[in-house]
Every structure is written in C-alpha cells, then in structure tokens.
Amino acid sequence: xxxxxxxxxxxxxxxxxxxxxxxxxxxxxxxxxxxxxxxxxxxxxxxxxxxxxxxxxxxxxxxxxxxxxxxxxxxxxxxxxxxxxxxxxxxxxxxxxxxxxxxxxxxxxxxxxxxxxxxxxxxxxxxxxxxxxxxxxxxxxxxxxxxxxxxxxxxxxxxxxxxxxxxxxxxxxxxxxxxxxxxxxxxxxxxxxxxxxxxxxxxxxxxxxxxxxxxxxxxxxxxxxxxxxxxxxxxxxxxxxxxxxxxxxxxxxxxxxxxxxxxxxxxxxxxxxxxxxxxxxxxxxxxxxxxxxxxxxxxxxxxxxxxxxxxxxxxxxxxxxxxxxxxxxxxxxxxxxxxxxxxxxxxxxxxxxxxxxxxxxxxxxx
Amino acid sequence: xxxxxxxxxxxxxxxxxxxxxxxxxxxxxxxxxxxxxxxxxxxxxxxxxxxxxxxxxxxxxxxxxxxxxxxxxxxxxxxxxxxxxxxxxxxxxxxxxxxxxxxxxxxxxxxxxxxxxxxxxx
Numbered sequence: 001x002x003x004x005x006x007x008x009x010x011x012x013x014x015x016x017x018x019x020x021x022x023x024x025x026x027x028x029x030x031x032x033x034x035x036x037x038x039x040x041x042x043x044x045x046x047x048x049x050x051x052x053x054x055x056x057x058x059x060x061x062x063x064x065x066x067x068x069x070x071x072x073x074x075x076x077x078x079x080x081x082x083x084x085x086x087x088x089x090x091x092x093x094x095x096x097x098x099x100x101x102x103x104x105x106x107x108x109x110x111x112x113x114x115x116x117x118x119x120x121x122x123x124x125x126x127x128x129x130x131x132x133x134x135x136x137x138x139x140x141x142x143x144x145x146x147x148x149x150x151x152x153x154x155x156x157x158x159x160x161x162x163x164x165x166x167x168x169x170x171x172x173x174x175x176x177x178x179x180x181x182x183x184x185x186x187x188x189x190x191x192x193x194x195x196x197x198x199x200x201x202x203x204x205x206x207x208x209x210x211x212x213x214x215x216x217x218x219x220x221x222x223x224x225x226x227x228x229x230x231x232x233x234x235x236x237x238x239x240x241x242x243x244x245x246x247x248x249x250x251x252x253x254x255x256x257x258x259x260x261x262x263x264x265x266x267x268x269x270x271x272x273x274x275x276x277x278x279x280x281x282x283x284x285x286x287x288x289x290x291x292x293x294x295x296x297x298x299x300x301x302x303x304x305x306x307x308x309x310x311x312x313x314x315x316x317x318x319x320x321x322x323x324x325x326x327x328x329x330x331x332x333x334x335x336x337x338x339x340x341x342x343x344x345x346x347x348x349x350x351x352x353x354x355x356x357x358x359x360x361x362x363x364x365x366x
Numbered sequence: 367x368x369x370x371x372x373x374x375x376x377x378x379x380x381x382x383x384x385x386x387x388x389x390x391x392x393x394x395x396x397x398x399x400x401x402x403x404x405x406x407x408x409x410x411x412x413x414x415x416x417x418x419x420x421x422x423x424x425x426x427x428x429x430x431x432x433x434x435x436x437x438x439x440x441x442x443x444x445x446x447x448x449x450x451x452x453x454x455x456x457x458x459x460x461x462x463x464x465x466x467x468x469x470x471x472x473x474x475x476x477x478x479x480x481x482x483x484x485x486x487x488x
Contacts, residue, residue: 021397037454038425039400222399222426291450292403293423316402316425323402345405345421 009055010146010200014207018218025221026120026237028056033220041223042318045189046359049152050219050227051210056119059143059182059197060129063112066136071105071113074132076246076255076265082107087172087184089254091246092128093267097274098242099249101125102234106174106184114174114182116147116195118236145180146203151193151227153362154215159194162209166194171363178202185364188224190231190357192364229324230317232285232356238296239283239312239326245271248279248328281309282334285356286325286342288314288349293323294342300329300351301341308333308340317358324358325351371474372483373434378458381474385440389462390422390431390453393487399424401450406442407464413437415473420463422453435473437466 007028009015015022020031031053034041044050062071068079075090082088084107092100101121106114117125122142129140150159156166166185169175171192174184180199187193198206210216225235234240240249245267252260252275260271288294295314302308314325325342333340338353368382376394379386395401405421413419413433420431442464446452453461468474478486 032426033399037400042425226425291447292405293428295428316423318400318425 007056009053011053011055011203011207014204015053015218020218020220023221026056026118028119030056031218031220032222034218036217038220038222038226039318041217041219042226044217045152045219045223045227046191046319047152048215048217049150049154049158049213050189050223051207051216052149052151052219052224053146054149054195055145055147057147058117058119058122058125059145059147060115060117060126061108061112061141061143062115062129062138063141064136064138065111066138067111067113070129070133070136070138071115072263073136073265074129075103075105076259076263076268076271077105078256078259078263079105079107079113084109085173085175087174087186089172091251091254092125093246093265093271094242095267095270097245097267097270099236099240099244099246100128100242102236102240102251104184104186106182108174108176120237143197145182145197146200147195147197148203148207149187149193149195150210150216151187151189151191151219153192155191155193156364158210158213158216161213162206164206171365188231188233189227190233190359190361191227192362226315226318229313229315229326230319230357230359231361232326232358234283235313244328245274245279247271247274248281248283250283278331280331281328282331283312283326284329284334284336285354285358286311286314286327286340286351287354287358288323288325288342288351290349291323292344292349294325294344294349294351298342298344300327301343301348302333303339303341311342320358326356329353369474370480371434371477372480372486373477374486375432375434376487377431377434379434379474379477381468384468384471385465386435386437386468387462387465388419388434390457391483392457395454395457395461398422398429399426401453404446404450404453404463406444406446407439409439409442411439413439413466422450431463433466434477435466436469438469439464440467441465
C-alpha cells in the first residue's frame with residue numbers, strides 16, 4: 001500500500017502500539033482508525049477529548065522587517081492589523097483567485113508570524129512563499145515539529161491536568177508557551193480545542209501525560225474527516241481547489257472589506273471582477289434523504305433533471321445520525337431548502353440544500 | 367447439514383439444500399469499519415459469479431460485495447436497512463447479506479474451507 005516515498009509520522013510507533021490501522025493520505029502513512037472505530041472516535045471527540053497526530057501538516061515561521069508585507073502579498077490579508085497572538089484563517093490564491101491552499105496565520109511578534117498549511121500542499125506552499133520572499137526582507141523557515149490537536153469539550157481540562165494552562169487563550173489565538181512550542185486554540189472539528197506544534201521529545205512526554213487521562217483518546221483521520229464535514233469545514237483538494245475562488249467557496253468572511261477593495265494580494269484583480277459579476281456556483285451543505293451516503297464526485301441534478309453541480313465531500317455524520325455532504329451548485333439553486341438529486345450508482349437520491357454547519361460550533365470565543 | 371465456504375474476497379457462504387446464505391467475514395467487517403448503510407439486492411435478480419450483489423457503506427467509503435457463485439437472489443437481510451451495524455457486530459450471523467439459489471453447485475468446489483481461509487488472511 002505505501003511506497004518508498006511515503007512519509008512517516010515521528011510518533012508512528014505510538015500509533016502502532018495503540019492498534020491503529022494506517023492508510024495513505026497526502027503522501028503520508030496516517031492512522032485512519034484505532035480499535036474503537038470511527039463512530040466511537042468521532043463521538044468521543046464531541047463528548048470528551050480527541051487527540052490527533054497532525055504532524056503531516058506544516059508549520060512555517062515567517063519573520064523579518066517585511067514579514068507582514070510578504071503575507072499581505074501571498075494572502076488576502078492585513079497581517080499588520082493582527083494583534084500579537086491573534087490568528088486568522090486565510091488563503092493562498094493564484095492570479096485567477098483560485099485557492100492554492102487554505103491556512104492559518106498567527107502573529108507571534110512585531111515581525112514574526114506562524115503559518116500552518118495543509119499536508120498535501122506543504123511543498124507547493126513552501127516554494128510559493130520562498131519565491132515571493134525574494135522580493136521582501138523576510139525569511140520563511142519550515143519548522144521541524146510534531147503537531148498535535150486535542151479537540152473536544154474536555155480538551156482544556158486534560159491539558160491543565162497535563163500541566164498546560166490554557167485559561168486566557170481564546171479561539172483563534174496562538175502563543176508560544178515554551179521554547180519551540182506553538183499552541184493555538186483552534187481546530188478542525190467544530191469543537192473547542194487546541195493545536196500544538198512542539199519538538200518530538202516534548203511531544204512524547206505530553207502524549208504520555210494526556211493518554212493517562214481517561215477523557216483523552218487517540219482519534220484517526222477517518223473521524224477527523226467526519227468531524228470536519230459535520231462542522232462544515234473545507235478540505236483542500238476536495239471542497240477547495242485552484243479552480244475555485246473564495247466567493248464561490250463562501251469564504252469571503254475570511255477577507256476583510258478593506259483588503260478586498262485595496263489589497264495588493266495575488267489574485268486581487270480577478271477576485272474583484274468575480275465579485276462584480278457574482279459567482280456562478282456556490283458551496284452549500286447537502287442533506288441526503290434516508291441513510292445512504294452521497295459521496296465526493298456524485299453529480300447533482302435539479303428537479304427538472306438538469307445538471308445542478310456536484311458533491312465535493314460526503315459521508316455519514318455520526319453525531320447528526322444521518323448522511324452529510326457538501327458540494328457546489330449553480331448560484332440559483334444555492335438557497336437552503338432547494339431539493340436536488342444526487343446520482344449514486346444510477347440511483348437518484350433526494351438531497352436538500354442546507355446551511356452549514358450540520359453540528360453547531362462550540363468554540364471558546366470569550 | 368450445512369457446509370460453510372469462504373472466498374478470497376472475504377465472503378462466507380453457508381450452503382444448505384441448494385441455497386447459500388452469504389455474508390462478509392469478521393476480517394472484512396474489521397477492515398471496512400463501522401457500516402452505516404447496506405444497499406440490498408432485489409429479490410429475483412440473477413447473478414453471475416463476480417457481479418456486484420450488495421454495496422456496503424462505511425462512514426468513509428462504499429465497497430462492493432460480489433456474488434461468489436452463480437444464482438438467483440431469493441432473500442435479502444432487510445434488518446440491515448434499519449441496523450447496518452449488525453454486519454460489524456455479527457458478521458457471520460445476524461449480519462448476513464442475502465440468500466441465493468445456486469445454479470451451479472460445482473462452483474463451490476473452488477472455494478475455501480475455514481482452515482484454508484484462515485491461512486489466506488494469515
């Protein structure tokens with residue numbers, strides 16, 4: 001299953017010991033499930049605390065006098081307007097305003113930022129940033145870290161028991177609590193939670209402490225996917241691609257109005273003209289009727305049998321108890337409540353356009 | 367007296383009086399993970415060995431289950447419509463998928479017995 005080029009997590013041995021079943025994702029051999037299984041892992045995260053090894057994701061430190069200017073060029077962002085420790089969800093766009101990647105930028109200091117990027121795009125992202133950095137007095141440094149996420153209502157308490165206080169840290173803020181650590185209150189599940197980048201030795205110590213707490217369990221990539229889908233969060237490569245712009249994707253909330261109007265980010269002109277004429281398709285939630293899941297790439301048709309769009313992510317929502325999906329539909333069909341049909345192996349499954357998320361977010365905002 | 371056979375695709379068949387009850391093995395359900403939907407076959411459908419008879423869907427993916435031999439569907443396990451997880455909890459019992467009337471019992475000779483299947487999955 002895994003070729004020679006497959007990358008392995010630094011903590012792979014711990015996952016083997018925990019009984020993980022592995023699979024390939026974005027060039028990495030990743031734990032997909034543990035013996036509890038995806039359903040229980042998913043529900044455990046929503047009820048208690050799930051521990052995820054997300055070391056396939058990449059942390060970059062961007063620093064130097066022009067660090068903010070570099071990020072403002074690379075992303076539709078006003079990096080200089082971020083408070084120290086404030087995080088912002090943002091995008092790398094191409095000249096056509098297509099989404100190269102989605103990422104989170106956190107301001108660590110006056111001239112220092114942390115960028116967290118997706119595994120599948122880490123190499124491209126690094127090249128992209130390095131190429132842009134040539135025009136700026138700024139350094140882009142990929143960091144060698146283990147990256148862990150702990151998600152769920154008990155995440156903060158489990159961290160406290162492990163000796164890490166999170167009290168004053170609010171959603172979408174990040175700090176450096178120890179040397180070479182980066183910890184943000186963020187995640188990919190819709191729950192309160194934290195993402196922590198740290199050196200391997202520290203990570204082994206932290207994992208051991210966390211797993212002594214009965215509220216904490218390892219959670220695999222399969223449940224990570226069902227959790228994020230219920231939370232209506234995008235997976236780059238599926239729901240976001242270089243052919244999709246932020247207006248179609250419903251991500252304009254991530255781009256401040258002033259930045260839209262006057263920003264000098266790559267793709268600014270293309271995005272302005274897309275906004276002027278309005279996107280021709282939109283990302284929507286899709287709720288299939290019945291129990292049969294509707295999955296990525298299924299074609300969508302309207303009630304007259306005309307092509308309406310396609311599904312980009314789909315599966316079963318363990319917390320909702322029904323299938324959940326998202327996809328792109330013609331703008332005229334994007335209103336919640338619109339009845340469409342998904343073609344699943346020749347059967348037309350009724351699906352209703354619905355607002356996202358399927359499961360309410362429970363972030364700790366203040 | 368029922369005879370049980372196994373296939374390389376991780377199905378089991380319990381054959382009695384020219385009728386086979388078919389399911390997936392415990393090994394297969396473990397590989398698939400939690401099932402959330404089973405697309406059952408129509409009664410009366412005639413299948414050739416290798417045709418897709420049933421689609422089992424886990425949280426993450428859909429997988430085909432093939433007809434292990436030729437025959438005609440005479441019953442589907444409708445209790446899976448409301449509780450597909452029976453395949454996980456009782457793969458070789460209440461989680462059976464369908465019953466088929468065999469049209470070529472000679473095909474059974476090429477299938478494995480339990481000892482051979484155990485060796486096959488290692």
